[in-house]
Amino acid sequence: MSNSTANKDNHWLELEExxxxxxxxxxxxxxxxxxxxxxxQNISSLKQQIGEEVLQPAREKKVLTNVLNQADxxxxxxxxxxxxxxxxxxxxxxxxxxxxxxxxxxxR
Numbered sequence: 001m002s003n004s005t006a007n008k009d010n011h012w013l014e015l016e017e018x019x020x021x022x023x024x025x026x027x028x029x030x031x032x033x034x035x036x037x038x039x040x041q042n043i044s045s046l047k048q049q050i051g052e053e054v055l056q057p058a059r060e061k062k063v064l065t066n067v068l069n070q071a072d073x074x075x076x077x078x079x080x081x082x083x084x085x086x087x088x089x090x091x092x093x094x095x096x097x098x099x100x101x102x103x104x105x106x107x108r
Contacts, residue, residue: 033087037094044095048102054095060088 071077
């Protein structure tokens with residue numbers, strides 16, 4: 001086996017190790033995102049009880065700022081901003097859907 005072939009094989013093995021690591025992180029992320037949605041459901045319930053709207057722009061801005069403060073580069077901050085804008089939007093939609101499910105059919 002030539003050095004080139006051996007290097008290529010080593011790179012494939014390394015690639016597979018990184019992919020396994022990403023798979024494990026994705027598993028953790030999906031569990032954490034489900035936990036986040038559970039929190040959002042409880043928040044939606046409380047907002048409904050106290051007459052607050054689902055949309056809370058100041059809170060969303062604070063969440064985004066907190067996340068972006070964790071980035072160690074501008075490139076990562078840009079990616080995190082896009083990812084978290086999606087997470088925040090989907091969480092807001094989830095709260096609306098959950099809130100609508102809680103209403104009796106006659107008042108929908």
